[in-house]
Amino acid sequence: MAEQVHGSTVSSDVHSPSVLEPEQRAALVFVLVLLVFLGLLMVRCFRILLDPYRSMPSSTWTDYTEKYTFDYRIS
Template sequence: MTQDLLSTSPLVPAAGSSIATVTLEQKATFVLVFFLFAFLGLLIIRCFRILLDPYRSMSSSAWTDYMEKDALDYRMA
């Protein structure tokens, strides 16, 4: 009686069947998750690079604009 219950259980594969069967949906999900983790890793690396050297990613015109303005106007703004 116990052997009949174990042999018909969906968790126990039948003799001769493959144990690891992955459906197309599972493969697509794994690929999508892999690309999401890769994208997240690239964003984390980019953020750390900006934190370590913030002026490298900024254009030179952005931090030299104050030179063109009057010093008094720049302090008031």
């Protein structure tokens, strides 16, 4: 009798695992976009950590030195 129960367990409404529902596809695309965005942010942060002065605009520190260099020229 146990053999008959195991033999009749095949049902017709079993979904194939390769077919995704539209909600699952949308969630998967959203997660992939978030992962790409996170990866880009991580790369940018590591680049800033490795060379912090490259990301700083040069006008913020060159204006400072030029202003005080001009004061030295006057005196």
